[in-house]
Amino acid sequence: MGYTRLPIPASMVLPMCFCGDPCKMEKSDEEETYRRRYWMCGNWAFDPPVQAVIRGVPEPLPLCDFEEWIDTEVKPEDRAFLEGCKEFDREMKRRIALRKKEEEERKAKIEERARIAALNKVEREIKLA
Structure with missing residues (x-):
């Protein structure tokens, strides 16, 4: 308030x-x-x-x-300004959610590559042994 x-x-x-x-x-x-x-x-x-x-x-x-x-x-221009602020807030929340999703996907890809690299390393060690 x-x-x-x-x-x-x-x-x-x-x-x-x-x-x-x-x-x-x-x-x-x-x-x-x-x-x-x-x-x-x-x-x-x-x-x-x-x-x-x-x-x-x-x-x-x-x-x-x-x-x-x-x-x-409420004056029409004030209502329009308030609606614009609310629309801006919705857009910012949408963008933040999109960035968070992209970051999670990027981290998942990095983890998957690390897991595959670890598996390949183990397989190479088994072949050499």
Whole structure:
């Protein structure tokens, strides 16, 4: 799960969350909501407010589950980019599997040649004896 903190444009009104603190704007990296912007509480444990860090609060503040989407759907260009990333990932996995198979076949050929050479050596020793 990944999130990217965004600067808040001057034209946007900053909402307050359930706990009374100002929200922060984030951008989702989740597949279903890729690059959609949303408001969320500033008191999330994985990204504590600057004041909590400065004060050295040892435990996370109580969490507020406020979340409100700004963008209602994923933009077509963002969906196309995500699909391109998934296609690239599938292609890389296919290539890695192909290289692994080729490497296994190469190793099997080397082992077969070594086995045949050992057998030939034994046969020569038997003939010489």
